[in-house]
Amino acid sequence: MEPAPGANVPKKPEETEGETVLSYAYVQDKQFVEVLNARTWEENSDYGGLVLQGACPICGHPDAIDVFVPIVIAAFKAGAEVSKEYAECQCGENHNPPSGKSGCGRWGLVSPRVGGG
Ligand SMILES: [Zn+2]
Ligand SMILES: [Zn+2]
Numbered sequence: 001m002e003p004a005p006g007a008n009v010p011k012k013p014e015e016t017e018g019e020t021v022l023s024y025a026y027v028q029d030k031q032f033v034e035v036l037n038a039r040t041w042e043e044n045s046d047y048g049g050l051v052l053q054g055a056c057p058i059c060g061h062p063d064a065i066d067v068f069v070p071i072v073i074a075a076f077k078a079g080a081e082v083s084k085e086y087a088e089c090q091c092g093e094n095h096n097p098p099s100g101k102s103g104c105g106r107w108g109l110v111s112p113r114v115g116g117g
Pocket of ligand 1: 056059060061064089091092093095103104
């Protein structure tokens with residue numbers, strides 16, 4: 001069967017606006033930690049702790065980071081030592097992760113900090 005005129009015009013390969021989706025890699029990432037360390041954590045008095053939420057510094061997708069540290073905020077502000085928290089990208093984008101995993105896989109240990117010094 002002859003293709004209709006114009007039917008075999010090669011289509012442009014699919015470009016998602018010049019953006020390639022990063023492939024999943026479960027690696028500890030220095031940049032991931034640096035960016036998250038610079039972010040300010042939210043105080044959550046309902047749960048009694050600090051919350052860090054936001055986009056992943058590596059893949060840039062929203063709702064990727066969600067870390068909660070149970071802590072007495074007043075004590076934290078007074079200089080109490082807090083151990084670093086494990087943070088991992090869990091964005092909703094498909095990075096072809098292994099089953100049971102989500103996000104781009106980048107992770108790191110982040111130090112909680114709050115605004116206002
Ligand atoms: Zn992502
Ligand atoms: Zn990510």
